[in-house]
Amino acid sequence: MTDLTQVFMDLVRYETRLYNALGERLRAEHGLTMGQFEFLRIIDGRDGCRVNDLAEEAAITVGATSKGVDRLEAAGWVVRRPNPDNRRSSLLELTPEGAGLLVTATPTFEDGLRSLLAEPLTAGSLEQLASTLALLRRTMEGAPAGMPAEAAGPAATA
Numbered sequence: 001m002t003d004l005t006q007v008f009m010d011l012v013r014y015e016t017r018l019y020n021a022l023g024e025r026l027r028a029e030h031g032l033t034m035g036q037f038e039f040l041r042i043i044d045g046r047d048g049c050r051v052n053d054l055a056e057e058a059a060i061t062v063g064a065t066s067k068g069v070d071r072l073e074a075a076g077w078v079v080r081r082p083n084p085d086n087r088r089s090s091l092l093e094l095t096p097e098g099a100g101l102l103v104t105a106t107p108t109f110e111d112g113l114r115s116l117l118a119e120p121l122t123a124g125s126l127e128q129l130a131s132t133l134a135l136l137r138r139t140m141e142g143a144p145a146g147m148p149a150e151a152a153g154p155a156a157t158a
Contacts, residue, residue: 022112030105036077037109039068040094040102043078049092050083061148077101 023034032040042057043049055065069092072078077098080090094102118126140146 018116021116022109025108025112026105029108030101032101032105035068036072036075037102037105039065039072040077040098040105043092044094044099044102048083050089051092052089054092056147059147072098 019034023037026032026034026037038058039054042054046053046057051066051069052062054069055062058065069078069080073080075098077095079093079095081093083089083091121129
């Protein structure tokens, strides 16, 4: 019988170490954290990206996301533009510097994935892992389970 606790521990520890190793490479080669790289990729891949969209995709609080966007903005990698559909929100857009950084950092990230994720596995094992993780992610997102509660909680918005 499969030890689910051990599967959980292995999954979490592998993900943590993979995230940290990729982040170390991005920081050393591009002066960019893994979280910043992730935000740049999400913003680049979504037209009309708002802070709420970014928070939902990253499964973190809106407050933490907004602070992260503030840092990207201060670095000159992202700008906030007025949202024509909602004056209370802004749309996020990469600056030319942010887009250039994403272009130069992506091969470093992908090389790290190849060496730390793809190379230890056979092609069949990697494909099975990809489909299994996609299924698990869809299951959690469909619940929706594991989304962070905002610090203020629901009582503050009532």
